[in-house]
Amino acid sequence: MQPLIDELCSLWNDGTLTYDVSLRQNFMMKAALMWTINDFPAYGMLSGWSTAGRLGCPICMDKSKAFSLKNSRKVSYFDCHRQFLPHNHPYRKNKNSFKKRVIETSNPPPRLSSPNIWKQVAHLPLAQDRGDENPPHYGDKHNWTKQSIFWTLPYWKTHLLRHNIDVMHTERNVFMNVFNTVMDINGRTKDTNNARLDLAEICNRRELELKDVGRGKLIKPKATYALTKSQRVAICQWVKELKLPDGYASNLGRCVVIKEGKLHGMKSHDCHVFMQRLLPIAFDSLPKPIWKVLVELSHFFRELTSTTLNVEQLRVMENDIPVLLCKLEQIFPPSFFDSMEHLPIHLPYEARVGGPVQYRWMYPFERFLHSLKNKVKNKARVEASICEAYLVEETSTFASYYYPSEIDTRRTRMPRNVDVDEGSMSTPCFSVFNYPGKASGKSTKYFLDQLDLKATHLYVLQNCEEVEPYLDIYVKYLRQLNPTASDAQVGQEISSNFPTWFKEYVLNSENNVQDPLLRNLAWGPKLKVESWPIYTINGYKFHTGQLESDFYGKLTDIIQLEYTGLPIMKLILFKCDWFDNTPNIGTRVNDKYGVVEVRQSRRYNKAYDPFILAQQAEQVYFTPYPEGHNDWLAIIKTKARSRINDNILIQTEQEVPYQDDEVVGLQVMLHIDSDVIDDSLVDNDVGGEEVDMQSFDQPDMVDEFIEDKYISSEDDNDDENESDFNDTDEP
Known part of the structure; x- marks a missing residue:
């Protein structure tokens, strides 16, 4: 990255000669790097703070209360969110709904400023200077692996927000964890046999603990937050029959496996739409206390990803998200809460500082990477294939300026679902007539x-x-x-x-x-x-x-x-x-x-x-x-689609992710109740699952970071350039 840093320093110190078309004169343009946009593993590589392990949160840093689960053999952020609540909040003194016999008295981890972080990394070597070993006390007192090269930028120490937590991947991973656990998908659910053993050690939920029935067999009680086989099949059938409006989402029916009662191969935008719009309907058969919490989670992401944000509403969301995460902790087992379930607690602050998420998430970059992949025709010569495709594209675009206006080209092609003026506006007419369509x-x-x-x-x-x-x-x-x-x-x-x-x-x-x-x-x-x-x-x-x-x-x-x-x-x-x-x-x-x-x-x-x-x-x-x-x-x-507030048309060739226009101010975000989920979490109407003790020899093999399938999927070879957003039911 050294050449990039050199160019950024030159842009800041010296600038570059640029032509102003409006004034018809040259000027010296200077530029600065505002922040980086990347997924969570890349966050660790660019910031220098490793996002793996017990200290994986780059905001809480060494004040994180994450811990390792003995049986699941993974890091859990369970009961790490009560510390963000006011000191007089009743959740802090609750000894039964979270970690058993534990009350919370600590303050929330402070968000360190850029100068304070610089003091911690000033003595660390850059990536090219460090050896194979991590700095002393790595993983114990800190997670620093190196000094980020961005600190060499003269203005980097003044930034309030240097690296963005990617909302696209965070929302997707949170949804997939919720969806896989509620749908009880084998191999993907967080409610595993080892998770029940950890639950017995950490929480006071005896009704969910494994029951010994002798002969080397255990019974795993059916949890109320997991659907039955018939309910899962009904949801899969419902998803398969969905025919959403044109341009709203891709064809979710391609992801359905009805016989197994599961969905697979969902891309990031599929998860985005399902989380914000379909989840309250799909999971309506859950017990109401659990359904309400999931709907509140859905509304949180819907309002966070609105195109227009209100600062006061974001402050309310900052106060409400710890309550929401604590309510999730009262429902799901400790193994459910990996780093992805913890990151939403920091998202409202970043939205308040950095602005709407459409300028700070990975959707446009993932799309661009997909377009680059499509240019690769010879996998033995990747760079040459991309260069050749770019030359053809630029040449054809240049030539299109000399084509007659009646010839349709990529440059002149209208975006999807854009109105074309069918009426004649040459003569002034009444407002209701000759409306473009x-x-x-x-x-x-x-x-x-x-x-x-x-x-x-x-x-x-x-x-x-x-x-x-x-x-x-x-x-x-x-x-x-x-x-x-x-x-x-x-x-x-x-x-x-x-x-x-x-x-x-x-x-x-x-x-x-x-x-x-x-x-x-x-x-x-x-x-x-x-x-x-x-x-x-x-x-x-x-x-x-x-x-x-x-x-x-x-x-x-x-x-x-x-x-x-x-x-x-x-x-x-x-x-x-x-x-x-x-x-x-x-x-x-x-x-x-x-x-x-x-x-x-x-x-x-x-x-x-x-x-x-x-x-x-x-x-x-x-x-x-x-x-x-x-x-x-x-x-x-x-x-x-392709419109923002006041019906202003976005002239773009590529579709943008679905977003609401503005924070709608639903009461769910203004008043998230601090209820205690004291209803039984065991479904007594359904018998438990018999478990063999030998199955506890292996740790849970669910990835901490779910691989993003927005660009490609092993199970789906559809053309992503259109199918991600277009309704497949169009005649």
Whole structure:
């Protein structure tokens, strides 16, 4: 890395001559390295603090309380999080739910500043100067292996955040540990036989301890946090049948092995979507105290990875994450808590200092590495293959500037699900018309019946800003005729007679309405409409048969409505079959955990109002539960890909990981209850598993760091460039 460091020092001290295209002049540009972005093992290589062993946390450092498990033969961070709680918190004095007969009185480990860390590493050799042996007291009083070469940068000692804990890998590994343990996947679960032996030594959970039944046999009681075989198969079947919106996630069905009741080969983005959106639905059959904790964990990562962060909310998350981890410690065995389950306690602080995670996680770099791998055609000449592919790519890109505009090239290709302006904007028109969008599929033409014709015309008038003054005039007119009329009566009168009144008013020469567009609008739309099965707008791709939001309903038709006269005025309407929005009858909402459900057998029947403007629609996905909740559908809200706040389009060729727009302020993050999980953790309805004593001779062989399969997978050879994010159900 020495050449890189030399260039960084030169950029800081001397700068480099750069051309400013806006001012059309040269200037000396200076640059600095803000931080490094890498996975956790690389964190140790770049920082000089080894991330392996009992002192593996690079933030807690020598103040870490991690310890080695005797039977599982691995490092555990169990009961390392009560020290982060306030001194008067009841968890600190709890002797039964954590380590038995242990209370917590210590302060949280201090986060050392850069000058203090420099004092510790100033005497250590650089990587090229160190020998094969680690410094004295390595693994006992410290985990320093070398002095990082980044300390030679003149500004490195002033940084608040030098190395980022990668949220992508942390979230993935936390999810995989939770998922494998809850699904009780053989060889991957953290609830092993050795884990139960460690549990007996460390915790006061006698009901989960192995029971000796003689003849060299033990019984391993069934834990309530692990699903039964039938529940696992139901979840796998549910995942296999999921058809998520286009661009939302990859095809999770490829990961399902129904006979074995497990999922395999999930990539990082699959875990990202499952953790934040699908986990509350998939694990709904767990006991409610356990389900609530897992939903809180899901919301923590959802809000942490939002595109917009609130500093005060991050401070709340800093206070809440120790409580959340302590609640997990009351459920899962000590072997569950490796370094990945400990790292989330430091993530809110890094988000508060470094900003939103989309600038500090590994997704773009993993994608770039994948693109480099695709360029390698000759594995015996890796570098030459990449160079040759780059030359071809740069040459073709340069040549594309001289192609006619009608030729589609990689440079001019529009991103996925981006609106194309179908209307003619050469003439100013009303706001509801000629809205940019793109129709797809085979179109059909038919005539509207009178009921639909009246409903479409009324809805267009009520949602056209230019018609609002005339609507106010009509309301005043109704109030003069009947001063005692209620709002409901006025609304009924508008629905029945406003289009007719509007036509008479606009066409009456005495009212002096000269705008030709208003006069064309007053005549109403044509009876003949054109219908499509697919329409792309607002960054979403809508299919007939999909379900939309607020009201929640099923999209049944996409029609283009055209009005008479010139200029041509067209607009797209969605015809929807709305669900009943009556609280607790047709729709129910869990206010604390943000779970919204609708009853699929009930429909909105208060009025015939099936149409909305296409630009008003937002896409949601409705899914049944794997088990139970008959007739109820859970709602998964989606966000348009390649867009950020205020519908600003991100002009990028590659898809970005799914993120919510902002911290939504759910009460789950504002008020994580400090409940004690005192419910029994043994499932008495299911018999225990018989265990042979000879199985304890081998240590648990579950990797501490789960290999990331975002780039490639042994079990899946799909084209990652598209399948990671694209819905495979597209016709």
